[in-house]
Structure formats: C-alpha cells, structure tokens
Amino acid sequence: MALVALSCVLLIVATTLTHYEALNLMTRLLENLRWPGRAKLIAAVLGCFLSHGVEILLYGAAYWALIRLGGHGSLGAGAAPGLDSALYFSAETYTSLGFGDVVPAGPVRLLAGVEALNGLLLIGWSASFLYLEMERYWRRRER
Numbered sequence: 001m002a003l004v005a006l007s008c009v010l011l012i013v014a015t016t017l018t019h020y021e022a023l024n025l026m027t028r029l030l031e032n033l034r035w036p037g038r039a040k041l042i043a044a045v046l047g048c049f050l051s052h053g054v055e056i057l058l059y060g061a062a063y064w065a066l067i068r069l070g071g072h073g074s075l076g077a078g079a080a081p082g083l084d085s086a087l088y089f090s091a092e093t094y095t096s097l098g099f100g101d102v103v104p105a106g107p108v109r110l111l112a113g114v115e116a117l118n119g120l121l122l123i124g125w126s127a128s129f130l131y132l133e134m135e136r137y138w139r140r141r142e143r
Contacts, residue, residue, distance in 0.1 A: 004072050004107040007062050008114040015055040019122050022051035023129050030133065037137030044133050048126040052094070055122060059115050060090035066108055073106025094119035 026047040030040050064086040066072040075081045075089050081102075089102045093115045104112045 001072075001107045001110070003070060004066060004110050007066060008111055011059060011062055011111075012114065012118055014058055015118055015122060018054055018058070019051055019125060022047060022054075023125070026129075037134075040137060041130070041134060044130055048130065052119075052122065052126070055119075056090045056094050057087065059094060059111070060087035062111065063090060063104075063108060066111065073104060073108035075104055075108070076102045090115065095123070096120055 026044055030044060033040055033043070035043070060083065063075065064081065064083050067074055067086070068080040075085055081089070085102060089104070089112075092098065092100060092102070093112050096116050096119060099112075
C-alpha cells in the first residue's frame, strides 16, 4: 500500500508539472502565431487534449506497473491487465466517466480515487486556460 500511496504523490506532481509546462508552452507559442483567433483557439484545444492524453498515459502506465509488476491489485477479473486495458481504465477514471466494465480491486483503488480528483482539477485548469485565451482573442478583435 505504501508504494501505491507514493505513486499517487509522484503522479500528482508529474501530471501537474506536465500540465503547467504544456499550458506555458502553448501560451508562448500562441502569442507568436499570426493566425486568426479561431485557429489559435483550435490549436489551444488540441494542445490541451494532447496534454491530458500524456497525463492519462502516465496514470495508465502506473496502473499497469503496479498491478503487473508489483501485484498491488487488479483491474477486473482475470489475469493482469495489458497496457491497453490500463489506459482505457485510466481514461475513464481521469475524466470522471466512472467505472464501467473495468473495476479496480486491491490497493490500486486508492490510485483510482486520486486520479479522478487530479483529472478534475487539471481539466478545470484547461477550461480556465481556454477561457482566458478566448477572452484575449475577443479583446483583440474588438480593437
């Protein structure tokens, strides 16, 4: 259980830093692009999607490693999950979609709860970022 708790802390730090760097990079890149506001907004949305995809991948890899290599629980019945099942479970947990056909058991349940909260915070951060970007483009258009 201690390894799962440590993984939770490390993943919160890693995904927060990943998200910060992604949004920081997008801010700098979007300022220098000579594209119309709508095109910049689409680029920002795609950048946010990419960032969230990387974060889901980090959690998915952690589920896979903790279960497959460490024996710290399971995802559903049967053998240890493949990376595809771990990524699927991570995506549905990160987005707070909820458990469907894959349900965690054992110590990795803690990681699932942490991922849902972390995903909610990071998705909210992206929404705030996109709102600020849209506001910036609308102000420029009004001038």
